Amino acid sequence: MSEPVRRAGVFALLCTLSLAVPLFGPEVAAVLAGIVLLGAVAVTDGPIFDLLAYPDDYEDGRLYGLIAFVLAGVALGLLATEASMPLAVFVGTVFLIGYGNFGERLVRTWTEDDVVHAAGFCLAATVAAAVGQAVTVELVGGSVGAALPLILFLAASGALLAALLRDVLLLYDDPIVMLSVGLLLWLLAELEPAIGTVEITVVLAITVALGYASYALETASIAGMLTGVLLGLLTIVLGGYGWFVVLISFFAIGGLSTKFRYDRKEDLGVAEENNGARGTGNVLGNAAVGLVAVLGYAASEADFLPVAPELFLFAFAGSVATAMSDTLSSEIGSIFETPRLITTLEPVEPGTDGGVTWQGEVAGITGATIVAAISYTLFPEVGVLGAAIVVAAGFIGMTVDSLLGATLEGALLGNQGVNFLATLSGALAAALLVVSAALVG
Structure with missing residues (x-):
């Protein structure tokens, strides 16, 4: 057994000590954590x-990694x-992080x-998180059977977020990952999504299959794949399959458009990097606002807002x-050699931030119309006027993106920041137009 595997195994065993809280109470757990911390401070060399x-x-001759790991667990325990x-x-x-790391190290x-490494982490982390939750529910006198769907949902969501953060950060940033995952799962648990065991199994199968397909087709990197699967899982569980269809239409059509005449884009110097595979920044820049809208919808349904x-449905569709x-x-308009800067209409080089073509504008409006048509078909509350609002919101957001590209991108904002602000503009535009049209009572 290699040294990294042994280390991960020891950390996993230490994570098992978190069961001391439901077993013996916080006082005993605090003593155990204190002993581990004192040991971490005292040991400065040697085999341990x-x-x-x-x-x-x-x-520095200090086990800072272990100390930070234990402190993160103590913070969650508090x-x-x-x-x-x-x-x-x-x-x-805590189980998710410790045993997920151990599973990945074994793989x-x-x-x-790398994709097998990510899969190994997610599988081990999901199983460990589910077991940890189930044992705790049993210890505190709850019903594991009744809680099983929520247990599986939280375990899978936490595993995907942890795998994503580990890919974006460093393998040794486990304290940050642990705290981030714990806070997300706390929020999701408070929303109490209504989902059955069979349904969550089907949802996981669908999202994982589509996520892997995006990676296999080279439309997403590993981080982009993990982000897409997590977004898909949360969207279906908290919103519904209709919301997921709207979201996946963007990933599917957007991914294919990236591949459209890719050689031509390479010749012009405007092709996406990594053979068009989109990473976490690109995925989140385009979908973060939509995810917030899904969370807002779930919170509103639970009477938290x-x-x-x-x-929130219209904000989601607008984003x-x-x-x-x-x-x-961008992907269709960039193959034409006569873009004009949106602020001055002066001809600019292909790929210039803020450069637009009439072909690109038509393609953009077509894209917004596709989303509006899907929303109209799947959501009775949208209607004809609502669909028109979604198209208008898409056009407004696309225009904001071009304006920001021509003025702030490169100086104050990166591409992901521009995408985020543009989708936020589209979401707000849809919400304000809906309120103005009095479609929401």
């Missing part, structure tokens, strides 16, 4: 140090004992395939329409 040390720990975080979420999160000894749920419009406008 070598077993537990991350590469950066050797510079939220579970002093705030309203469910104990099952706390234990499940790394068998293969060098005094806002009509339908308003996706913007993302679709902007993507098609």
